[in-house]
Amino acid sequence: MVVEGAVAERLLDDFRLLLGAGVELVGVDRERLADPVGEGGLGAHGTVDDPGRQKGLRPTGGVGAVGTRPVRPETDPYRGAFAERSRTPRMEFAAFAERAERLAAEPADIETTRLVADLLAAAGGRGKSDDLATVTRFLLGRVFPAHDTRTLDVGPALCREAIARAAGPNVGAADVEERLAEAGEIGAVAAGFDFGGQRGLAAFGEGRDRLTVAAVDAALRELAADAGDGSESRKRDALFGLFNRCEPAEAKLLARLVLGEMRLGVGEGTVRDAIAEAFLAEASADDGKEGNDGDDPTLRARDEAAAAVERALQVTNDYGRVAVLARDEGLAGLRAEGLAVGRPVQAMLAQAGTATDAVEAFGEVAVETKFDGARVQVHYVPESAAEGGEGLGPRVYSRNMDDVTDALPEVVEYVEARVSVPVILDGEVVAVDDDGDPLPFQEVLRRFRRKHDVDRMREEVGLRLHAFDCLHADGEDLLDEPLRARHDLLVDVLPDAAASVEFADDPEAIEVAEAAALDAGHEGVMLKNPDAAYTPGDRGRDWLKRKPDVETLDAVVVGAEWGEGRRAELFGTFLLGVGAGDDEFATIGKVATGLTDEALADLTERLKPHVVSEDGTEIEIRPEAVLEVGYEEIQTSPTYSSGYALRFPRFVGVRDDKSVGDADSLERVARLAGDGAE
DNA sequence: GCTGACTGCCC
DNA sequence: ATTCTGC
DNA sequence: GCAGAATGGGCAGTCAGC
Numbered sequence: 001m002v003v004e005g006a007v008a009e010r011l012l013d014d015f016r017l018l019l020g021a022g023v024e025l026v027g028v029d030r031e032r033l034a035d036p037v038g039e040g041g042l043g044a045h046g047t048v049d050d051p052g053r054q055k056g057l058r059p060t061g062g063v064g065a066v067g068t069r070p071v072r073p074e075t076d077p078y079r080g081a082f083a084e085r086s087r088t089p090r091m092e093f094a095a096f097a098e099r100a101e102r103l104a105a106e107p108a109d110i111e112t113t114r115l116v117a118d119l120l121a122a123a124g125g126r127g128k129s130d131d132l133a134t135v136t137r138f139l140l141g142r143v144f145p146a147h148d149t150r151t152l153d154v155g156p157a158l159c160r161e162a163i164a165r166a167a168g169p170n171v172g173a174a175d176v177e178e179r180l181a182e183a184g185e186i187g188a189v190a191a192g193f194d195f196g197g198q199r200g201l202a203a204f205g206e207g208r209d210r211l212t213v214a215a216v217d218a219a220l221r222e223l224a225a226d227a228g229d230g231s232e233s234r235k236r237d238a239l240f241g242l243f244n245r246c247e248p249a250e251a252k253l254l255a256r257l258v259l260g261e262m263r264l265g266v267g268e269g270t271v272r273d274a275i276a277e278a279f280l281a282e283a284s285a286d287d288g289k290e291g292n293d294g295d296d297p298t299l300r301a302r303d304e305a306a307a308a309v310e311r312a313l314q315v316t317n318d319y320g321r322v323a324v325l326a327r328d329e330g331l332a333g334l335r336a337e338g339l340a341v342g343r344p345v346q347a348m349l350a351q352a353g354t355a356t357d358a359v360e361a362f363g364e365v366a367v368e369t370k371f372d373g374a375r376v377q378v379h380y381v382p383e384s385a386a387e388g389g390e391g392l393g394p395r396v397y398s399r400n401m402d403d404v405t406d407a408l409p410e411v412v413e414y415v416e417a418r419v420s421v422p423v424i425l426d427g428e429v430v431a432v433d434d435d436g437d438p439l440p441f442q443e444v445l446r447r448f449r450r451k452h453d454v455d456r457m458r459e460e461v462g463l464r465l466h467a468f469d470c471l472h473a474d475g476e477d478l479l480d481e482p483l484r485a486r487h488d489l490l491v492d493v494l495p496d497a498a499a500s501v502e503f504a505d506d507p508e509a510i511e512v513a514e515a516a517a518l519d520a521g522h523e524g525v526m527l528k529n530p531d532a533a534y535t536p537g538d539r540g541r542d543w544l545k546r547k548p549d550v551e552t553l554d555a556v557v558v559g560a561e562w563g564e565g566r567r568a569e570l571f572g573t574f575l576l577g578v579g580a581g582d583d584e585f586a587t588i589g590k591v592a593t594g595l596t597d598e599a600l601a602d603l604t605e606r607l608k609p610h611v612v613s614e615d616g617t618e619i620e621i622r623p624e625a626v627l628e629v630g631y632e633e634i635q636t637s638p639t640y641s642s643g644y645a646l647r648f649p650r651f652v653g654v655r656d657d658k659s660v661g662d663a664d665s666l667e668r669v670a671r672l673a674g675d676g677a678e
Numbered sequence: 679g680c681t682g683a684c685t686g687c688c689c
Numbered sequence: 690a691t692t693c694t695g696c
Numbered sequence: 697g698c699a700g701a702a703t704g705g706g707c708a709g710t711c712a713g714c
Contacts, residue, residue: 109696109699153710155685232684232711267700352691374688400687407708445688445707452709541697565702566694572703592703593692632689632690635705645705647689650691 091123091131093211096138097249104264116266116274120323123213132327133320134217138253139271141260143220145318147344147401152224154235154258159186162239163255166246167193177616184568186259187252195244195251211245216254263565271319272309279326280305308334314346314536315339317401339477341379341422344397346537348426348469350526353544355510358527361541366483366530367502367513370545371466372523373430373444375399376408378467380415381422385474392422398448407450410463418494421474425490426534427467427499436464438521441647442635466499468526471534482531503530514546523547550630551672553578553646554655556663557607557625558585562617566597570604571619576629576649578642579665583623586642586666591629594650603654626655626663634673642666644673 099119106112116139124132137143144150160176163186167176171193179189223238239258243251256262281302312322312334325333339345358365376396383391394415396405405412411429431443443461450457470490471478478486490498504510514525524547532542555576563572573592577585595603603625610622630652637645644666655663 107695151686153685157684227710229711261701263701265700269699372689398688402687441689442706447707448688449686449708539698563702567702590704593690595703596693630691631704637705639705647705648690649704 090212090214091135093213093216093250093253094247095122096135096213097247097253100139100253100262100264101249103266106265109270112265113270113273113277116270117278120274120278124324124327130324131213133324134213136271136275136323137320138213138217138257139262139264139266140268140319141257141262142319143217143224143257145316145320147317149402150221150224152220152235152258153227153231154223154239156186156259158232158236159239159255159258162236162243163190163193163251165236165240166195166243166251168195174616181562181617182568184562184564185263186261187256187263190243190246190251190255191248193251194248195246209245211242211250216242216257220258268313268319272313273306275319275323275326276302276305276309279323280309280331305331311335312337315343317344317346339424339472339479341381341424341472342392342395344377344379344401345424345471346401347375347377347399348534348536348543349539350543350545351539351541352546353527353541354546355507355514355527358510358544358546359505359507362527362529362531364503364505364530365510366487366528367504367510368468368499368526368528369466369517369520369522370524370526370547371428371430371499372438372441373428373466374448376404376411376427376429376465377401377471378411378415378423378425378427378465380419380425382416382420385421402449404449407448407454408463409454409458411465414465414497415494418497421493422472423470423474423493424472425467425494426469426471427465429463429465432462432464434462436462440633440635465497467494467497468499468501469534479534479536482533483528484530486534510546518548547632550632550650550652552628552630552652553588553669553672554626554658554663555588555629556585556623556660557603557621557627558587558623559621560607560619561590562619563600567600570600571607574603574627574651575621576627576646577623577663578669579661579663580642583661585623585660587640588642588644588669589637589640589646589649591627591649591651594630594652599651599654623660626658626660628652628655634669636673642669644669 096119099115099122103112103115103119106115119139120132120136123135124130137145143152160180161173164171164173164176176189179192180186183189183192219238219242223235226234226238242254246254253262308331309322309326312325313319315337316322322334322337325337329336355365376398378394378396379392380394381392385391394405394412395403396408396411398404408429415425429444429448431439431441431447433439439461444463447454447457447461447463467490468487469483470486470493473489473493476489478489481489487498487501502513504513510525510527517523517525524545527544527546529542535542555578557574558577559575560571561573561575562568563570573590575587575590577587580586607621607625610624612620612622614620628651629646630650631646632648633646634644635647637643639645
């Protein structure tokens with residue numbers, strides 16, 4: 001292998017990055033760079049975290065004639081990783097990757113849960129090193145817990161660039177994209193390159209120095225903290241440095257972790273059960289032995305443990321923390337976690353359902369308007385009501401527990417003016433016009449997470465809070481109270497402003513209410529079980545949402561994209577157009593859901609012969625097929641050439657009876673959009 | 679200072 | 690958000 | 697029935713590059 005000129009320059013550059021930005025290379029010569037795999041290859045040991053030797057960035061001599069010395073340690077992006085050292089051995093990232101691989105291969109839920117429990121125990125069993133919180137989060141594709149506002153700000157593009165760079169001088173971002181189109185999944189692409197283990201600089205010298213879970217975590221946290229000029233390239237560099245130290249299996253997991261898509265078949269429910277199994281099984285067994293000689297005490301205890309874990313998760317939103325809590329303090333510790341004003345709780349969610357479903361299930365049904373806005377949770381401790389301590393000005397959280405207070409001054413003022421006891425309220429923020437009538441969802445988006453010009457936008461788009469539930473009032477937690485009671489308290493707490501509820505016990509009455517809600521410009525109705533408790537994070541059958549039946553459009557397929565994961569071999573997305581005269585089609589959106597695997601395979605086969613051109617994952621297709629596409633609403637679009645887009649598009653069927661000339665026209669779409677806005 | 683690409687997060 | 694799929 | 701996976705449109709914010 002001969003490397004020269006610009007490529008050698010880049011290798012040198014990369015090597016510096018590999019060691020960390022605060023390191024300057026001394027004594028590197030081009031002769032050696034030209035032969036990185038030969039005897040004179042560069043040794044990288046002693047340059048990155050090395051818990052055993054604690055050498056950090058000091059020069060080591062090493063195999064090659066390379067010395068390093070710290071230049072600006074305070075700006076070293078890996079500093080946190082080094083600082084994370086502990087005397088106890090840490091779980092190696094490779095070990096995590098290997099177990100993850102086994103998890104992904106395991107189809108049976110029960111066995112998966114057991115494997116996750118084993119992994120958690122290995123990461124932080126009593127007396128061992130403490131990677132438990134980190135591993136728990138990693139399993140779910142997270143670096144930070146849900147309530148944490150920090151983000152990596154690394155997406156697919158940056159990740160691909162970092163991979164390309166780690167893959168060597170002959171690999172560009174375009175190559176990575178090409179492989180992605182083939183492999184259908186970024187982890188497989190990363191694993192396919194073999195960077196760190198064999199080719200990478202770190203492979204030489206006496207034994208590779210291996211990544212630990214803690215080091216990856218620390219590096220990603222540092223990366224997340226970076227912002228401002230040059231941050232994008234520093235993030236790319238930091239990622240490059242990590243990838244360069246990865247074996248294929250590690251690279252796969254790292255790429256997925258960074259993008260938050262682990263694809264392990266392990267979700268929150270599995271982790272929840274695994275936490276209980278790993279750390280509370282003992283406690284449960286004890287319970288069984290000592291007190292209960294009833295039927296199946298083990299089972300009962302296990303349910304109890306799972307319930308305790310679940311409740312702790314609902315109120316803390318931190319899987320890592322809950323895992324540690326379960327291990328260190330057991331059931332009692334978990335149960336000590338309760339609601340706290342100022343700490344967001346997961347929102348209760350709803351499933352689709354009809355009026356008949358609701359009546360059959362609940363008898364009497366609580367019917368509320370379903371507002372088309374953004375879900376919010378409001379926490380407030382009035383100054384006057386604060387016992388001894390200070391009050392807490394109203395804080396507003398999004399459904400994912402981001403703090404959105406600053407963007408929503410109306411909500412703050414509204415609550416401040418009316419509420420006189422500590423509360424946690426649940427509700428929806430909608431955009432309204434000067435008459436107080438609801439505006440389209442897009443208007444809410446213009447306000448919701450705004451940081452700049454909030455006051456100016458406030459004049460343009462008004463907001464209104466519709467509070468519909470109350471989780472805490474005046475010192476009382478209400479999660480376990482029935483909806484009826486919670487709503488009564490809501491009315492007490494927000495006298496003139498709580499969203500109204502109407503009780504109905506027959507489908508006809510519900511339909512009348514639904515028609516009225518739609519007439520007033522709302523999305524539909526919520527049908528709730530009046531006797532149900534508030535179950536945070538649960539998408540159960542106690543809350544049903546009822547929206548109008550979908551409308552459909554017959555649109556022409558004018559393009560497609562290769563799918564990912566399960567759909568790697570197939571088109572995953574179809575670009576749609578509507579007739580715009582003269583055999584021209586104006587695009588109006590894409591469909592990707594609603595297709596069964598079979599329909600997708602058929603369509604892929606059928607359309608392949610009509611592919612006009614391919615660019616990465618993007619495919620242009622000659623207009624040939626007509627699809628019936630369901631949608632919720634037609635909205636104006638800055639993205640598509642028709643000027644419109646479908647909201648919530650889904651595949652309904654293929655219109656084999658229609659030729660492209662018979663598909664719906666832009667004219668018709670414009671008319672429908674106009675009707676919808678009326 | 680402007681624009682476009684990207685990211686995260688609403689639905 | 691919606692939808693399909695495997696358990 | 698549930699959890700997980702694979703996907704939709706659009707907005708604000710941020711950063712890079714001109």
